Amino acid sequence: xxxxxxxxxxxxxxxxxxxxxxxxxxxxxxxxxxxxxxxxxxxxxxxxxxxxxxxxxxxxxxxxxxxxxxxxxxxxxxxxxxxxxxxxxxxxxxxxxxxxxxxxxxxxxxxxxxxxxxxxxxxxxxxxxxxxxxxxxxxxxxxx
Numbered sequence: 001x002x003x004x005x006x007x008x009x010x011x012x013x014x015x016x017x018x019x020x021x022x023x024x025x026x027x028x029x030x031x032x033x034x035x036x037x038x039x040x041x042x043x044x045x046x047x048x049x050x051x052x053x054x055x056x057x058x059x060x061x062x063x064x065x066x067x068x069x070x071x072x073x074x075x076x077x078x079x080x081x082x083x084x085x086x087x088x089x090x091x092x093x094x095x096x097x098x099x100x101x102x103x104x105x106x107x108x109x110x111x112x113x114x115x116x117x118x119x120x121x122x123x124x125x126x127x128x129x130x131x132x133x134x135x136x137x138x139x140x141x142x143x144x
Contacts, residue, residue, distance in 0.1 A: 004106040005081065005130045007091055008051070008122040009069075009098035016121025021050035022066040022102050051102060054119035063108035067101050074101070083129040094125045105130070 010016040019025050024047035030038040052059050067074045078101075079088045095101065102122060118124050 002106075003130045004127050006104040006106075006116050006127050007125040008102040008104070008119075009095040009125055010100035010102065010122055011120075012097055012099065014121045015050060016119075017100070018050065018121075020048040021121050022100065023064065024049035024052070024061055050121060051119060054121065055116065057113065058110045059104060059108045060110065061108070063105040065103040065105075067103070069095060069099055069101050078103075081130045083131060087128050091125055091128070094123070098123065 010022060015021055020027075026046045027042065027048060030042050049059075049061075067077075069075075075088070075092070078091065079085050082088060116124050116127065
């Protein structure tokens with residue numbers, strides 16, 4: 001099975017830097033003494049995941065990673081998973097002003113995509129072939 005990774009750079013100063021954009025998170029629970037309706041509404045709108053909402057695709061969060069770009073480990077990881085290691089230069093050039101990156105692996109997609117694009121909070125860098133034997137650096141993507 002062909003493996004691909006969709007790479008996004010978080011736009012500086014945008015909603016992309018807010019919690020719950022790159023990866024899902026839960027809003028704080030309603031205050032003590034709130035009614036059942038408040039809790040049901042809270043459960044209905046959680047988890048919050050801005051990138052998934054902006055893309056309009058359902059994603060399996062187990063195959064989505066968020067990383068800081070200013071670490072050698074992140075760049076080494078990206079280079080090691082790409083089939084064409086020269087693509088790292090293309091990726092790096094398209095992320096000049098970004099400090100964070102989101103990797104969406106093809107396994108995260110619940111259906112075939114027509115195309116990905118920029119969102120309000122993230123630049124779409126591109127789709128790249130990756131090794132099928134890569135090992136996720138941080139399965140939950142907690143910001144390496």
